[in-house]
Amino acid sequence: MTTISTQAHDLLARMGVAKSLYTEGTLTARSPVDGAVTGKVVESTAAEMQAAIGKAHAAFLEWRVIPAPKRGELVRKFGEVLRTHKTDLAALVSLEAGKIASEGLGEVQEMIDICDFAVGLSRQLHGLTIASERPGHRMMEQWLPLGVVGIISAFNFPVAVWAWNSALALVAGDTCVWKPSEKTPLTALATQALFEKAVAAYKADGHVAPEGLSLVLNGGAAVGEALVTDTRVPLISATGSTRMGRIVGPKVAARFGRCLLELGGNNALIVSDKADLDLAVRAIAFGAWGTAGQRCTTTRRVIAHKAVHDQLVERLEKVRVQLKIGNPLADGTLVGPLVDKQAFDAMQAALAQAKAQGGTVRGGERALAAEHPEAFYAAPALVTMPAQTEVVCHETFAPILYVLKYEKLDEAIALQNGVPQGLSSAIFTTDIREAEAFMSAAGSDCGIANVNIGTSGAEIGGAFGGEKETGGGRESGSDAWRQYMRRVTNTVNYSNSLPLAQGVKFDV
Ligand code: UN1
Numbered sequence: 001m002t003t004i005s006t007q008a009h010d011l012l013a014r015m016g017v018a019k020s021l022y023t024e025g026t027l028t029a030r031s032p033v034d035g036a037v038t039g040k041v042v043e044s045t046a047a048e049m050q051a052a053i054g055k056a057h058a059a060f061l062e063w064r065v066i067p068a069p070k071r072g073e074l075v076r077k078f079g080e081v082l083r084t085h086k087t088d089l090a091a092l093v094s095l096e097a098g099k100i101a102s103e104g105l106g107e108v109q110e111m112i113d114i115c116d117f118a119v120g121l122s123r124q125l126h127g128l129t130i131a132s133e134r135p136g137h138r139m140m141e142q143w144l145p146l147g148v149v150g151i152i153s154a155f156n157f158p159v160a161v162w163a164w165n166s167a168l169a170l171v172a173g174d175t176c177v178w179k180p181s182e183k184t185p186l187t188a189l190a191t192q193a194l195f196e197k198a199v200a201a202y203k204a205d206g207h208v209a210p211e212g213l214s215l216v217l218n219g220g221a222a223v224g225e226a227l228v229t230d231t232r233v234p235l236i237s238a239t240g241s242t243r244m245g246r247i248v249g250p251k252v253a254a255r256f257g258r259c260l261l262e263l264g265g266n267n268a269l270i271v272s273d274k275a276d277l278d279l280a281v282r283a284i285a286f287g288a289w290g291t292a293g294q295r296c297t298t299t300r301r302v303i304a305h306k307a308v309h310d311q312l313v314e315r316l317e318k319v320r321v322q323l324k325i326g327n328p329l330a331d332g333t334l335v336g337p338l339v340d341k342q343a344f345d346a347m348q349a350a351l352a353q354a355k356a357q358g359g360t361v362r363g364g365e366r367a368l369a370a371e372h373p374e375a376f377y378a379a380p381a382l383v384t385m386p387a388q389t390e391v392v393c394h395e396t397f398a399p400i401l402y403v404l405k406y407e408k409l410d411e412a413i414a415l416q417n418g419v420p421q422g423l424s425s426a427i428f429t430t431d432i433r434e435a436e437a438f439m440s441a442a443g444s445d446c447g448i449a450n451v452n453i454g455t456s457g458a459e460i461g462g463a464f465g466g467e468k469e470t471g472g473g474r475e476s477g478s479d480a481w482r483q484y485m486r487r488v489t490n491t492v493n494y495s496n497s498l499p500l501a502q503g504v505k506f507d508v
Contacts, residue, residue: 004031004095008038008186011092015085016193022186027218029185032098032337033327035374041185044217049177049226055212056148056175057232062210064145064173072122072171074209078198079115082108085194089159089187091329096184097158098336100328103291111163113460114476118167121481125172136495143485145173150227152238152248155339156294156397158184159191161262164460164476165237165484166195166214172484174235176214179227181240183339185218192216224248231255235484238262239296242395242421242469249471260483261471262464264395265296265423267446267455268416270438271312272409272429273305276452280312280428283454284401285319287426289380290456292335293399294343296470297424297448297456301392302403303412309405313384316401317362320382325367337377338398344376347398350391351381354402357389364400393419409434417445423466424448424455447474 002010008031012022022029025042044052063071082089090104099107127141149169153162158181166176180188192214199209217223228236228251237260238248245263252259269287271280287299304312328336338344344366351364364381380399385392392402406412416425425446427438435451437443447466448458458464463474474480500506 004033004036005038008092008095011088011095012186012190014088015190016197017189021189025218027182027185029096030340031095032339032375033095033329034372038095039186041189041218043219044223045219046222046226049179049217049219049223050230052177052212052215052217053148053227053230053232056177056215059210059212060145060147060173060175062208063175063213066173066208068122068125068171068173070207071173072119073207074198074202074213075115075122075167075170076119077201078167078195079112079119081194081198081201082112082115086112089190089194092187092190093158094328094336096187097155098328098339099291100333100336104328107157107160110160110460114160114163114167117460117477118171121168122171125481125485127487132491133501134493134499136493136497138492138494140490140492142488142490143482144488146484146486147174147234148232149174149176149484150230150233150236151176151178152224152227152236152240152244153178153180154240155181155183156291156296157239158187161239161475162188162191164464168481169484170213172481174484175212177227177233178214178216179224180216180218182218182220188216188218225251228252229255231257234258235260237473237475242471245469245471258483260473260475262296262473262475263471264421264469265298265466266300266393266395266419266421267297267424267426268301268303269299269425269455270406270412270416270427270429271302271304271308272427272431272434273307274431274434275308275428276430277308277312277315279452281315281319283426283428284316285323287454287456288401289320289323289335289399292338292378293380294339294397295456297458299426299455300395300400300402301416302401303406303415304403305412306405306407309403313382313403316382316403320363320380323380325377325379335377335380335399337372337375341376343397344378346396347378347381347400350394350396350398350400351383353391354383354385354389354400357391358386359383359389359402388415388418395421409437413438413443420469421466422446422468423470424450424458426450426453426455428452
C-alpha cells in the first residue's frame with residue numbers, strides 16, 4: 001500500500017513542485033489522516049519575507065499599468081490550469097487538511113469559480129460620475145490598483161481563501177505575498193506551482209508578466225510579522241482565529257494599513273415550529289459535522305422551537321450515529337480527522353465544560369485510535385444545553401453541535417445574536433414573516449443570514465465575512481473587489497473660470 005507521504009509526493013510532482021522544496025527544509029508537514037510526516041518544507045526567514053515584498057512591489061509597478069482585461073487573461077489561464085489539475089490539488093487538500101474527497105474537490109471548485117468571477121470583473125472595475133455643484137465641472141471616481149496584498153490563510157480552507165484574495169487582487173492590478181498556515185504548506189507549494197504554470201502559458205501567448213506577481217513564503221510567526229508590519233503592503237487579508245486577528249489588526253492599524261479580517265464564527269441555525277424538518281436535519285448534519293466541524297461557517301448552535309426541539313434532537317441523533325468516520329479519501333466517509341491533537345484536546349475540553357455547565361453530551365469520543373494512534377478522529381458530538389452558557393459562546397473548531405430551546409422568535413434571535421462572533425446564521429421556517437424578521441434590521445446581526453439554507457457552504461458570488469469578533473471584512477463576491485483598489489475622486493474643470501466650491505470668494 002502506498003503511504004500518505006508517497007501519495008502526497010506523487011501529487012506534488014504531477015503539479016510541478018520541485019522536490020527540494022518539500023524534502024530539504026525544516027518545517028515538518030504532517031497529514032491528519034494518519035499523522036505521518038509528509039514533508040520537510042523549506043521555511044523562509046523574516047529577511048526573505050522583506051525581500052519578497054520588495055520583489056512583489058517592483059512587480060506591482062509594472063502590473064498596475066497593464067490594462068485590467070489583460071490582467072484578467074492571466075487569471076483566466078490560472079482557472080484553466082486549476083481545471084486541469086482539479087483532482088490532484090483536491091486530493092492533496094484531503095491529505096493535508098483531512099477533508100473528504102467531495103469537499104476537497106469543492107474547495108478547488110471555489111478557486112475555479114472565483115477565477116471566472118475575477119475575469120468578468122476585469123472588465124467591470126468601474127467608478128462613478130458625480131454631479132458637480134460648479135458649472136463646467138465634472139466629478140468622477142476611479143478605482144486604481146492598490147499595491148502588494150499580504151494574504152494570511154488558515155489550514156481549513158488552505159487554498160480557496162487564498163484564491164478569493166489573489167484572483168481579485170491580480171485583476172485589480174495588485175501583486176500578492178502569501179503566508180499560508182504552517183499546518184498546510186504542501187497545498188500552498190502546489191498552488192504556487194500551478195500559478196507559475198499559468199504565468200508561463202500567459203507569457204507564451206506574448207503577454208507581459210513581471211517576476212513576483214504572486215509569491216508564497218512558508219514559515220512561522222516571524223515571517224507573518226514581517227509581512228504584517230511592512231509599510232509596502234497596503235492591505236493585509238487575514239483568515240484565522242479571533243486570537244490571530246487581535247494580534248494582526250492592531251499591528252496593521254498602527255502603520256495605517258488596511259486590514260481585511262475573516263475570523264471566528266459561532267454560527268446558529270434557528271429551527272422554527274413552522275420549519276420543514278427534513279430540510280433542517282440535512283442542513284444541520286452537513287453544517288455541524290461536515291468538514292469535521294472545521295469551517296468558520298460550521299453550524300455550532302441550533303436554536304429550536306420548543307414544539308420541535310425533542311423531535312429534532314432525536315432525528316439528529318439518528319443521523320449522527322450513522323455518520324461514517326474515517327479516511328477522508330475512502331468511499332462513503334463523511335467525517336474526516338481533526339487537524340491535530342491540539343484540536344482534539346480543545347474539543348474534549350469544550351465537551352467537559354459543556355457537561356459541567358449542565359449539558360447532555362452525546363458522542364464526541366475519540367475514534368479509530370487503534371488504527372491511527374497518531375491521528376485524531378472524533379465522533380461528532382450533539383450536546384443539548386439548558387442555556388447559552390459560556391462554552392456555547394466560544395468557538396471550538398470541532399464537530400460539536402449545541403442545541404438550545406426557544407419559545408418566541410425574538411428570544412431565538414436574541415440568543416443567535418448573543419455571542420461575540422457574527423459570521424453566518426440561518427433560519428428554517430416556511431413562514432414569510434419569520435423569514436423576513438430574521439433578515440431585517442432587527443434580525444440576525446451576522447454577515448450572512450440564510451433562509452432554509454444552512455450556515456456553511458456559501459457561494460463565491462456573495463460578499464463573505466461577518467461582524468463583531470469575526471472582524472468585519474468581506475471577501476470574494478459582490479463588490480469586495482473594491483478593497484483591493486484605491487478610490488480616487490477627480491474633479492475636472494472644463495470651463496473658462498475658476499469658481500470655488502461652497503460659494504467661497506477669494507478674488508485676487
Ligand atoms: C472558511 O471556513 O474559512 O461558506 C471559509 C463556506 C465556504 C468557505 C468557508 N465557502 O463554508
